Amino acid sequence: MPSVALVTGASSGLGEALAPLLATAGWRVYGMSRRAVTLEGVVALPADITDAEAVQRAVQQLLRAEGRLDAVLHCAGVGGAGAVESMPQERAEVVMRTNFWGSWNVCQATLGPLRESPRGRLLLVSSIAGHMGIPFRSVYCASKAAVIALSDSLRLEVRGSALQVSCVSPGDIATNSIATQYRQPAAELDPLYRARYQRADDAMAGNVAQGMSADYVAGRMLRILERDTLTPHYVIGPPVQKASTLARRLLPARAWEWVLSRYYS
Template identity: 35%
Template sequence: MSKTVFITGASSGIGKSIALYLHDKGYTVFGTSRNPDKVNVPFQMVALDVTNEESIKNAVLEVVMKAGKIDVLINNAGKGITGPIEDTPTEEMKENFNTNFFGVIDVIKAVLPYMREQKSGMIINTTSIAGYMGLPFRGIYSSSKGALELVTEALSMEVKSFGIKVVNVAPGDFATNIAAGRYHTPVFENSAYKEKYAENLALMDAHVDSGADPILMAKAIHQIIENKNPKIHYKVGGFMEKFSIVLKRVLPDKVYEKLLMNHYKL
């Protein structure tokens, strides 16, 4: 029997690329979207809102009823957010964490009982290289992904005895439509950060537009699924994106901060 893969946020971008790639490799793929009827893909789609616990339970139950199991859960659904910490509405910060952090945890909690019963399973959380460092005007996004990195470490130890593996995959910039769905704090006329934030918004969008092909993430995920003894942390991106994490480990805090400030022209 082929492995059953349940992937959140599979209607576009990285999630869609992963789902299509795994489908072509012979996996039984169930993707999710808030509006699955509007998505035209060769794999099965299920309605899911990761901020709604009832929706999560219904989606997981539907997959189990149809496939009889969930071998791999890929938590890919996520939401971008930009803005100076001072100017960004706190409610928008909470909403971002509800999607990127608490929503992921709720999906995991819904799937774990089935994986424990199977005595096997793999959970792959899509985080971000941005989660390894606090980036200016992306502090909330960095924080939500960084929190997920740490939760994954804890969860890995908690569920290992049940035969369940837990993995983080941190992508860098990929050419997707994430910028279109991102919450942008407005560039307020009276903001102390007006000019620098406006410049960095353009820089962030340029990074996404010139990003790598999402197929690289799909291939990385496939290799992880096929690995009998995967690592806990993976990074998928350009050399400098991955090297920036190494630099943070070895450089003094102020030196590393200066490098980031120079990069973002602050």
């Protein structure tokens, strides 16, 4: 019997690379996103992860068809940029609702069947941005920090079961995410912020465009999935991005703030 995996965010970017890769590796794969996917070897399971009931219904559909669920690779997420002072509340809420509450909904719908698997695996995708506060990306950073905390809490909760939970924090990945996310127009910002916002936003867009390929990150996630023992965190990225998460933890807060402020001057 092939093992069964659910990949969220399967219609674009990382999830779109990961779902067919898993299918090639012999998994039976279901791809969740709002748009129905048509990917080789992947069964489309459309659902909006911010809608708890829709996620439950979709997972029940998978369970009726397969009778089991062995792995969830939760890639779905959105970005967002703006100033804390003036980013429209409803835009900011979409980011938190998708990245945090969406992860929550996926966990609630899948933890039961995952715990029944003899080799259950749950990989929650956060971001290097979840390890720090980046200017004008506050709600994204907060939402991804919340995913890290969710994963850490969950690991301790499921102790005693065969389920292993881990949080994957990638650096920049060259996907469509910048093009599809809300970015507050610079003209809406107070003049105090405007020039720095524009530079930060341009830098972010440039870094993402030159980021790792989704195929590379998907390959790394497959290798994590195949491990016998999962550690709490995996950071995937070039050395300088990986080092930033370490520096954030090891440097005194003001020293770290000085480093970041030089980068986002």
